[in-house]
Amino acid sequence: MTKLDGQSLNIEAKNIEKQLELFPEINVDGKIDFDKLKQILGDYIEDSEERYRFTWNGKGEVLRLSQTPSKGTLRPAQEESKNWDDTENLYIEGDNLEVLKLLQKSYFNKVKMIYIDPPYNTGGDFVYKDNFKDNIQNYKKITGQVDSEGRNTTTNREYSGRYHTDWLNMMYPRLRLARNLLKDDGVIFISIDDHEVHNLKKLCDEVFGESNFVSNLVWQKKFSRANDARYFSTMHDHILCYTKSNIERSKGGWKIGLLPRGDETPAGYGNPDHDTRGVWTSVVLSAKSGTEKLLYNITTPSGRVCSPPSGRYWSVSEERFKELVKDNRIWFGIDGDGTPRLKTFLSEVQDGLRPNSILFHDEVGHNQEAKQETKSLFDNKGVFDSPKPVRLLEQLLQIGNVAKNDIILDFFSGSSTTAHATVQLNAQDGGNRKFIMVQLPESTEEKSEAYKAGYKNIAEIGKERIRRAGEQIKEELKEKYESASKADKVEMKHPEELDIGFKVFKLDSSNIKEWNPGEYENIQLAIEDSLTPYVPGRTEEDVVYEMMLKMGLDLTYPVEKHDVNGKTIYSIGYGFLMICLADSIDISIAEKMIEIKDENGQQEFRALFRDEGFKSDTDKTNVKETLRSAGLAEESFITL
Incomplete structure (x- = not known):
């Protein structure tokens, strides 16, 4: 049934529709490319004006956006974390564009593998709405933090008329920033469906380089046919694989990880002559x-x-x-x-199997398996609509050749399958891989099982999944460890050494006030307010972690507190950086800092204070000179 809307025929829209039907190649986000139409109708342009390029409306703007420094910070949320003092894993809640900017100093060229499962383009209005003027304030608005009416951050289904453009503008700056974080031998895997795989391929060719394209993996995500499909029963998704660098493998570039053989004899191998060296295959001579x-x-x-x-x-x-x-x-x-053919013995070739470009569901799992995994963790409640199976991520970690101490990043982390798989793999091989999960606190629908179960946004689901999965994996490892022989225990990770924790950080505006005397009635009030440089409601710990970010330190570095006459010294990275934000600082603070430095055997160190925190100018000079005599470099004496 067609419902009349009472409006007359839109002749302009009808004409455009007819043209697009006749000439589909002139369709650019639902609008007509008139230069292309002229060519089709015989009005050819000069060849000198034609060149191969991949462009869209807004590309230049989002390129600039990716290069604009963030004014935000990441605030610690210890109450939502697990094993805060011991863990090396991170869960960051916030807009991933700003988070990726903030991670640039601390994690530049440090991440071995990135996996992302970004929103597939359905023509909806994307949650990730970037704003050039103030993306932090924009983030707070879309997550309901500063909007008295509240906002639902789930996507609406109003067609924007910029089908591909909106999606590309969302992805382009994020991929550019993500590339910076990859190690030279790093690799990225990106899940996508048929609607945008062609554009994602061109986008990645530009960001990572065509020569760094490795493969378009095809994942069989379903095991049964959908007979109600309009055309084909879609059984697959794509996973594009790109490396950071095209450096030759022998010179430090990425090497693909081989998969364990198991007990099965690979196809093509046999032993028809009963050779004592085992099964073999043959190649032409x-x-x-x-x-x-x-x-x-x-x-x-x-x-x-x-x-x-x-x-x-x-x-x-x-x-x-x-x-x-x-x-x-x-x-x-x-x-x-x-x-004659040359025999090649399995026992003499590489210790593993080369991965296939088709990931079959019986080897890496499927959609239904993934849903059952999350349901089993959440008391049989379907709290997440489209998770990925743990086995899929485990295999990607193996293919990615992620070593036992490497870092894995997922900045569209959703239900945190990547974190789950990382902990699972560590339990299996005794590794100490670290994960960084980033997720926008996108609201759950009020009618959803997740909302009814108490999870108001996706970030809450992701954090809880890591908590529950970690405990489950640890219990399974305990059982395995207790039943193992003494010899096997030597090779195994002790259950208490398995890192199942994570530090939670949340995106926010900077903790440090901006100098803006125009906001005050007179300059005196501005000067008095500047003596307290923190934004109201922020803590010293907030400032400490912001300084760690700004100075390029790992957010999982240990932070120890030392009390000196009621004043706190924060020692980061065993005395590498020491921060004291107290008032009335005198020589006793400098002496304690030197003691901490010597106890930890630090040859070089940095010290940070509030500029107005010293008891007097003389005390500031004495503190500075005392620290310099202990080896502090001039540029390592830092004040806010």
Whole structure:
């Protein structure tokens, strides 16, 4: 049934619709590309004006946006964290564009693998609405932090008319910033469906370089046919794989991780001659090019004389061939009459299997498995609509060749499957991989099971999943450890050493006030207010972690507190950076800092104070000179 809207025919829209039907190639986000239409109708433009390029409306703006420094910070939320003092994992709640900017100093060139499952383009109005003027304030608005009416941050379904453009403007700046965080031997995997895989491929070619494209992996996400599909029953998603650098593998570039063999014999391997070295496969013994020395006759065990195939050469010399025959490495077929082939034993090749470009559901899991995994963790409640299976992420971590101490980043972390898989893999092989999860606190629908279960946004679901999955994995490891032999225990990770915690940080505006005398009735009030440089409601810990970010320190570095006459010294990274934000600082603070430095064996260190925090100018000079005498460099004496 068609419902009349009482409006007359939109002739302009109808004409555009007809043109787009006739010439689909002129369709640019639902509008007509008139230059392309002219060409189709025979009005050709000069070739000199044509060039291959990938562009869209707003590309230049979002490029600038990605290069604009963030004025925000990440505030610690210890009450929502787990094992705060010991963990090396991070969960960051906030707009990932701003978070990626804030991570640039501390994690530049440190991340081994990135996996993201960004919003697929459905034509909806994206939650991630970037704002050039003040993206932090914009973030607070879309998450309802400063809007008295409250806002639902889930996507609405109003078609914007910028189908591809909006999605590209959302992805482009984030990918550019993400690339900076990858190590030179780093790799990124991006899940996507058919609607935007073509644009994502072109986007990644630009950001990472065409030569760094590795593969378009196809994941079989379903195991049963959907007969109610309009055309085809869609059984797959894509996962694009790109490396950070095209440096040759032998010189430090990315090397693909091989998959464990298990007990199965790979396809193509057998042992028809019962060779004691085990199963083998065979390869041709000829090559396209060579010298005269590689042209000789071979007599098979059956007595047949054979030469290299027409136009080819044997790939080994006659002398080497005789050595291979003596070592039973040449296969002439069951009846001894075949063209010679070289045997390659499984026991002598690389210790693992090369991954396939098709990820079958029975090997890496499927959508239903993923839903059941989350339901089992959340008391059989379906709190998340489209999680990825843990087995899929585990295999990507193996393919990514993520070493036991590497960092993994997921900045569209959703239900935190990536974190779950990281902890699971650590439990299996004794690793200490660290994860960084980033998620916008996108509101859950009021009618959803998640909302009814008490989870008001997706970030709450992600954090709770990590808590529950970590405990489950630890209990399973305990059972395995307790039943293991003494010899096996030596190779295993002790359950108490497994890092199942995470530090929670939340995106916010800077803790440090901006100098803006225009906000005050007179300059005196402005000067008095500037003596307290913190934004009201912020703590010293907030400022400490902001300084760590601004100075490029890892947010998981240990932070110790030392009390000196009621004043607190924060020692970060075992005395590498020391911060005292108290009032009336005197020589006793400097002396304690030197003591902390010496106890930790630090050769170089930094000290940070409030500029107005010293008891007097003389005390400031004495503190500075005392620290300098202990080895503090001039530029390492820092004041706010």
